[in-house]
Amino acid sequence: MSLVDELGTYLGSANTRAQLWSGLAEHCYLALLPIVFGTVLAVGAGWLGRSRPSLRGTLGVVANLVYTVPSLALFVVIPGIIGTTILDSVNVVIALSLYTAALLVRPMLDALDAVPQAVTASATAMGYRPARRFFGIELPLAVPVLAAGVRVAAVSNISLVSVGALIGVGGLGRLFTDGFQREYYAPIVVGVVLTLVLALVVDLLLVALRRFLTPWQRPAPRDPAHAEEVEA
Amino acid sequence: MSGTRRSGAHPPGRLRGIVAVCVAVLMVAACGNPLRGGAEGGDEGRIVIGASDVGESLLLAEIYAGALRSAGADDVTVRPPVGGREVLVQALQDRSVTLAPDYSGNLLRYFDENTGATTSEEVSRELPGALPDGLEVLTASPAQNTDMLVVRGDLAAQGVRSISDLAPRCDRLVFGGPGQWADRWRGQIRKLYGCEFAEIRTTDTGGPVTVEALRSGEVQVANMFSTSASVRANGFVPLDDDRHMFPAQNIVPLAAEGSLSKPERAALDRVSAALTTEKLTELNVEFSERKRNPADIADEFLARLGEG
Amino acid sequence: MIPETFAWFGDAANWSGPGGVPARLAEHVGYVALALAVAFVIAMPVGLLVGHTGRGAVLLVGTGNIVRALPTLGVVTLFFLLLADSTPAALVGLVVLAVPPIMAGAYAGVQAVDPHVTDAASGVGMRGMQRLWQVEVPIALPLLLGGVRNAVLQLVATAAVAAYVGLGGLGRYLMDGLAILDYGEVVAGAVFTAALAVVLDLLLAGLQRVLVPRGVRLAELATSKGST
16 A cells, blocks of 8 residues: 555545544643743843842753753653652653753843943933833733743754553654554555644744744844854 | 932843743743643543553554544553553553553462463453452454564474473573563463573564664574564564463453443443454554554554544 | 662663663664664765755755754654564664754854965865865864764654654663553653763764864864854
């Protein structure tokens, strides 16, 4: 049977299609919820780094350490630390939130540093308290850098959720374990394609979101955006 | 300094930021929440069926799911397969799984290592008593799927047809099987057959890694299962268990105690009764050789029974 | 979980033989090293060339992004079906996934070289290849080595996942332990894998410090201070 025929038979089953949809939805949820949590964590770390400069070094080191730990290792160790069962999808969400936060902390701190002194000084002069200054001025200016990091984190998370299939968590990963167990190409091919499509769609949505949040940046100049793309 | 700050004015960035967060959260929420846990079944109505990583287990899980749905249960899901019996027992005991298919002989040995039961009747008799609190078994099926030691055709051609034939050569052979095999059977096979392998390697539970290892000669003896389609498909030869080391392995639903209602149990019993070893082997071929969706295979099987 | 882990560590059988920690660790490092070498040979020249000539950048960035978005488990299982053997399949998968970070690092590194510097180099009479190796690559080293570091992290993690298709190494503890819920084995596997990743990362960071020419490092420090 050629691959095309195989795909036809595979996708021909209504049950399979239903499972693909729910797998895609679960995958989406498990990959994107951590982005929200991770960003919040990173913003908090950024705030901490701004108000207590002595902690910056530690924050950087911790972030680096967390990012270095391999995903599967983190998935299985988290239950021991917070007491969930080993097969719970919460482990994946927590692990990926930590990765997202770790990925965003350094750019966050750098971006906050890059806000010109003159701007923060005039904000203070206008009567902005530190919190208002942070959320109203410094954070929005940090958005482009954050956005680049969030895009990388989103793609990375989408890829890592599949690994969760090894601990029985849902998402598209079970297409790979199924295809492997039965020596069946179709689910694996479909899984890879769907993962890529999901990554592309999410990436485009995030770019649109960034443009929405930074009206002062349109249109973006070519070269810095290019370098930004590459680093992402 | 009048006029510098209008009441209620926010810097535009802040408003956009709030909107962005809402959009992000909605986007994520739209994907749906798969994190609902718990499978208390029965009165709560939510039934989660677990499966081990052997393909047949998923097939049986889907059959159970279909039977339960037609008995009126409206929230039945089948969890993605993972791990072995240890994982499922744990999940059943903490009630994150309501029900899982299991094999009577190995299940009994899991809780009672020293059992002498080997036939179906003996095993069925001892099983309920051996189970810990929180677990129960329903009626076992006549269908069986037993462990088998298999060898490649070339070794069989040398006159090795049973495990007794294999015994004198064991110390020169490498064995491949699931991780728990050594714990479960190393002592038994030495006691009954005097067989001690040169090396016991972990491959997987009769899956592609085991098949590949035996095919390539990396292992010379492998643990596979009697209803598996890959034994014949690869030309492997099962060895006769002439001294009955492996007990009867009837398919039996293992459930969290008290989690299933009467009609649900009746439906499962009907399905178990209708399952035979030949039928199960056929279904396995549908699953692993013809690569059909297990839910489809289950639907068809149940429809023919009049249960679907 | 903690008592089981200690029990596992205390069991002498886990420290010797083909399934023992030293053997598995050696296997894991071996796979990472081999895949890194192959990926390096493939990715470095491509990245450097595209960065140096400026042609094919869109293709490089695009391909890199696509490959980076590939799910690790999918790649590894696909190659297993194609090659029917655990180790080659896993190794091919490892190489494929390690190429984008190295390529991106090489490209970004050369791209980021100040055009005035390359201009000056041509002005002094350096030809293309000379300029590349004597000027652009040394300046690109931090980003290049950064790419290698990312690749190594990716490799350690993917090699652990590849245990699913039968590969040896530290991932075996994770997979075998998970199948029978031997928490001790699982946590031991997680700890060793994480520790290996951290150690390798630190080694590479040290290497980065040693290899990057002093002048480049000072220049970086100077430019970063002057940005605000």
